[in-house]
Amino acid sequence: MKLSEVISIVDGALITANADLDMDISSACGADLMSDVLTHARSGAVLLTGLTNPQVVRTAEMAEIVAIVFVRGKRPPLETILLAEEKGIPLVTTKSTMFKACGCLFQAGMNSCDV
């Protein structure tokens, strides 16, 4: 699934510059616990989370998460946005809850990060 489709399915807005909207996203995981992301996420996945600190981007970098969606209308602080732009990881924000955003993606056929 393309990044542009993910954004439209979760009814989100892109908040970083220079994102590749055609970027391919292979699976998704929803978590607020970064260690869980590090343990379970697949390379090439999108992360849905309610956390907005810069460590979310670091976690994405290490786990090769390619995009991050912030749920419940959260907007990350500037440090998070700057780090994400530096690492080339697009950030998206959506008003949907975690449950709804994940549900919509799953319904649209997005793969889960199950091991």
Add this chain to the structure above:
Amino acid sequence: MKRVEITRVQELIYELKIEQVMTKRIVTVTPDTSMAELREQLRINRISGTPVVENGRMVGIISLEDLIKSLSEGDMESPVSDRMTRDVYTISTHESAIAAVKIFSKTGVGRLPVVNEDGNLVGIITRGDITHGLLKAIEKDYHAEEISRYRASHIFEDIISDHTSLLLRYDVRPRDFDRGGEASSKIKRALTRLGGNPQITRRVAIAVYEAEINIIIHTDRGGEIMAEINPERVRIVALDDGPGIADIAQAMQPGFSTASEWAREMGFGAGVGLNNIQKCADKMDLQSTLGGGTRLQIIIYLQPDGK
């Protein structure tokens, strides 16, 4: 506050000088050239406009647009001087490409004559020249990156000893969540540059990151992360003189954590970090005494087939 990162293209457009991207072979016409002759000049040289020069001095500029007007009015015999633009924007050789881009977007002109310090016409620049110049510069950058990546991946073949290894050391500061992950990020980058297998590099990055976060969360004085890389394996040592672990077996139990509320709010401290490190590592050794600090050593083999 961190500096806003700008892209390489943005950087280049400031770095590139007009003289590096301009067209030096200039076709010019004189004021008494007829519009019919101008049409031939534009056609033969495949250009869309040209400066008008009289006795070595530039007196105006004439473009395809002016020619089209002439054509539609059926007036091809009048001289270029009747139809040229006399107030010409110029740009000097030593200005950066961004200056030309600004003039293009402010004035809507399609080309700018380039003059040197003495005011002599030495070239012409169009938007196309700038795009072309940028592409060439990016290509050069790309080759440079390729070469440095190639050199890095051959470092172990170029330097000969009985046992060559690369030693990277990083200081980790306590409670400094903002810089957390910098060491792992740099180690990941180093392994990628050395041509490491992506899956194995990812395991190293995740293990180091968890170790780095542990030092940030649990210690009062910080610690150090060391990565020793050789062609066969990477050995990571995370060292601190922090509070130490009372019971290692207990600490290794998934879900057991002594982390503060503060660390949990950041998405860590759920008691799975050490297990995660163990999962990523081929070998793990954890030594700690209460009050005496902690030493975590992990080994990850760099060849996909294990040893």
